[in-house]
Amino acid sequence: MSEPVLALRGVRAELGARPVLRGIDLTVGRGEVVALLGANGSGKSTAVRTVIGQVPVSAGTVELFGTPRARFRDWARLGYVPQRTTAAGGVPATVTEVVSSGRLSRTRFGVFRKADHAAVRHSLELVGLADRARDPVDALSGGQHQRVLIARALVAEPELLIMDEPMAGVDLASQEVLAATLREQVARGTTVLLVLHELGPLEPLIDRAVVLRDGCVLHDGPPPRAVGQHALPGHDHVHPHSPADAHPLRTGLLS
């Protein structure tokens, strides 16, 4: 395999005084689609946040495209969709403005050229929101918000796409759009790391699964078969966006 697009080696991280990652090894090769799975609190989001520099590592190394993360500057090569928040963060912005912000890294001094405007239009088309381009993001549903965040990540045409629970709290129509968008990205060779709580509709796209438990890698290999998502014992993932009384999803992978 050529040099990995992403490599975490022996990564440890603490949040507050609490050890959250306890020696993680995770590599993603060019063109691979890797799912990062695990129970609530196992450290999935923290692991991807070490990659983008939101969480410092206390031991081990993180490399992006063969460069240590601390020296990595070429952020246009990476698209990141955070765990779901509102796209605007309370700022009154239109769909186009939010998506355009993802293109800044490809511009010189923030000046948009024809190709940049075309890329914004194209990524809005990809996620099925071309007709909402001028709307304030506040006027969108949760699933549509998520599509805006994905369009923002895609607009710089990243080589590596990292998505933290892209399907969380997303309506069925948006899930289908997201799955189709992701299929297209994978077909054009984009490398993808997805934090998921279950493989769900994205299962056919996944090459490899890495399962975390308590900040350690429990499994790294073929995606475990989703046998009766709700049927197997010992599973303890409660979705963060589920109502408080929702039953935990059971996949048998994540206990």
Ligand SMILES: Nc1ncnc2c1ncn2[C@@H]1O[C@H](COP(=O)(O)OP(=O)(O)OP(=O)(O)O)[C@@H](O)[C@H]1O
């Ligand atoms: N800012 C913080 N300060 C202290 N502890 C934190 C902080 N953020 C997260 N944690 C803890 O770190 C652990 C790992 O959290 P993380 O969000 O990485 O898990 P996760 O596997 O992504 O879970 P989920 O599926 O619930 O999103 C959890 O126990 C969480 O409570």
